[in-house]
Amino acid sequence: MLTLIKNAEVFTPEALGKNDVLLGGGKIIAVKPQIEATAEMEVMEGKGKLLVPGLIDGHVHISGGGGEGGFSTRTPELQLSDCIAGGVTTVIGVIGTDGISRTMAELVAKAKGLTEEGITCCCLSGNYYVPVTTLTGSLQKDIMMVQEIIGAGEIAVADHRSSQPTVQELARLASEARIGGLLAGKGGVVNIHTGDGSDLLSSIEAVVDTTDIPISQFWPTHINRNEKLLEAGIAFAKRGGTVDLTTSIASGDPVLKCSRVLKKMLEAGVPDSQITFTSDGQGSLPQFDADGNFTGLGIGRVSSLLEELRDAIFTEKLPLSQVWKTASENPARHLKLRNKGTIAPGKDADLLLLKKEDLKITDILAKGEWLQQGTVKRKGTFAQ
Numbered sequence: 001m002l003t004l005i006k007n008a009e010v011f012t013p014e015a016l017g018k019n020d021v022l023l024g025g026g027k028i029i030a031v032k033p034q035i036e037a038t039a040e041m042e043v044m045e046g047k048g049k050l051l052v053p054g055l056i057d058g059h060v061h062i063s064g065g066g067g068e069g070g071f072s073t074r075t076p077e078l079q080l081s082d083c084i085a086g087g088v089t090t091v092i093g094v095i096g097t098d099g100i101s102r103t104m105a106e107l108v109a110k111a112k113g114l115t116e117e118g119i120t121c122c123c124l125s126g127n128y129y130v131p132v133t134t135l136t137g138s139l140q141k142d143i144m145m146v147q148e149i150i151g152a153g154e155i156a157v158a159d160h161r162s163s164q165p166t167v168q169e170l171a172r173l174a175s176e177a178r179i180g181g182l183l184a185g186k187g188g189v190v191n192i193h194t195g196d197g198s199d200l201l202s203s204i205e206a207v208v209d210t211t212d213i214p215i216s217q218f219w220p221t222h223i224n225r226n227e228k229l230l231e232a233g234i235a236f237a238k239r240g241g242t243v244d245l246t247t248s249i250a251s252g253d254p255v256l257k258c259s260r261v262l263k264k265m266l267e268a269g270v271p272d273s274q275i276t277f278t279s280d281g282q283g284s285l286p287q288f289d290a291d292g293n294f295t296g297l298g299i300g301r302v303s304s305l306l307e308e309l310r311d312a313i314f315t316e317k318l319p320l321s322q323v324w325k326t327a328s329e330n331p332a333r334h335l336k337l338r339n340k341g342t343i344a345p346g347k348d349a350d351l352l353l354l355k356k357e358d359l360k361i362t363d364i365l366a367k368g369e370w371l372q373q374g375t376v377k378r379k380g381t382f383a384q
Contacts, residue, residue: 002029003368004037008046008353012343013053013324021051023349026368030345044363046353050320053328053343054089054350054366057305058335059154059191059221059244059278062093062121063102063110066284068161069294074098077110078282078302080117080371080380086279086303089350089366090120090340092331094154094191096283097161099127104135104142111148117380119366120340120348124191125149128156130165130173139173143180143188150335151189152177154221157203158229159195160292167206174207174217187336191244192220200232208239215241219334221278222246224261234265237274242334245326247308248280248300259311262326263318276334277326279305310359 003023010016010031020035021028037043066075083091093111095102107123114121125142126132132152134142142149152173156162165173174190181188192204201220208215215236221244223233233243245258254260258277265275281302287295305327312323325341332341339348349368352361364372371378 002041003044003365004035004041005044005046005051005351005353006037008049008051009356010343011050011052011321011324013321013329015321021343021351023365023368026349028343028345028347028349031343044353048356049362050354050356050359051343052324052352052354053341054352054364055087055305055327056090056331056337056340057086057088057279057281057302057327058092058276058331059094059246059280060091060302061096061280061282061300062091062114062123063095063106065096065098065102065282066297066299067098067101068284069297073284073297074101075282075284075299078114079383080114080119080378081383082281082302083114083119084364084371084377086306087352087361087364088119088302088305089364089371090337092150092335093121093123095127096154096193097128099129099133102127104133108135108146108148113381118369118371118378120350122148122150124151124153126152126155128154128161128193129163130155130169132173139176140180143177143186144184150186151181151191153191153219154193155190156193156195158197158199159193160197162193162195165203167203167210170203171207171211171213174213178213178217181336185336187334188217189219189335190217192218194220194222194225194229196226200229201236205236215239216334219244222249222280224249224256224258226256230256230261234268234270237265237270240274242274242276242330244276244278246280247277247304248283248285257311258308259316262312262323263316266318266322272322272325273330273333275326276331277305277308278331313359
């Protein structure tokens with residue numbers, strides 16, 4: 001079945017203006033000002049709507065997370081309905097603090113399940129701790145031989161919950177991930193959880209400064225956790241690194257909202273290609289006092305990704321083409337998801353149709369299949 005979307009205003013995420021887009025076999029076949037419809041085509045009218053790449057959420061606790069407040073605070077796993085509500089067509093699963101009851105086998109199985117339900121789901125090997133707990137016994141082997149595993153993480157630094165890894169341990173881990181990625185044609189990126197500690201990004205900067213490992217091997221997240229970390233993140237990005245802002249940030253400080261921080265980083269001279277947004281969906285958002293005692297808990301939401309993109313466009317007045325790439329083109333490039341992130345012939349048909357006036361989702365395609373058509377939405381296997 002061929003699908004033809006007519007007369008939509010296309011953002012690749014670069015603005016192309018009004019175009020027709022032809023889909024087939026789960027791929028984008030053509031993007032042209034005019035494509036004639038034929039009898040074998042399913043035609044979707046896109047007049048008055050924006051057509052944009054489906055969102056890539058690169059940091060989601062797909063099998064659940066948390067537990068910093070005890071067993072009753074373990075968060076639930078991600079559902080397909082969460083992704084549809086947030087316009088997310090590609091998800092990268094991670095394990096956080098709990099690497100005991102949350103296992104790599106469970107993570108990979110959940111990734112396979114979400115992919116079977118209709119989106120694309122990959123994952124990272126390990127959790128907060130070094131040495132990493134892998135699926136096969138080797139990080140390099142995990143990345144090379146397990147299709148879903150594309151890198152390592154989330155490895156914690158500058159956090160009282162981390163294993164306090166040394167520079168040498170981080171260098172060895174990054175090297176193993178890099179080699180696995182090179183041999184498998186994957187990104188092999190190391191996702192770094194950055195906490196509230198005074199070390200900030202110094203440990204991964206030391207790896208870059210004292211070894212041959214390139215700065216692109218790391219992907220530090222939660223950069224908008226506090227002002228000092230943000231300033232360190234700006235400096236890291238200006239060196240050529242890619243930094244990630246968390247849309248489900250727990251501080252509640254409006255100054256640290258992703259949308260505002262994005263504008264600040266751009267004004268500081270950070271290239272827009274070096275910034276990504278992720279949700280930390282299904283992750284626990286624990287709060288601790290000055291002595292490290294647990295005081296409360298929230299939960300990350302995948303839907304916060306789209307909310308912050310909207311705020312960056314409508315409240316901060318940033319152009320859609322610049323904002324959208326933080327959750328599409330940029331993570332796809334950094335993670336080497338070569339078929340994702342842009343609207344172009346040969347790419348996966350992961351697309352959102354949005355109302356022009358408020359950017360609310362009307363329709364979703366993932367790998368050329370409808371996840372949402374108007375009010376009709378696909379349900380996950382056990383959805384009510």
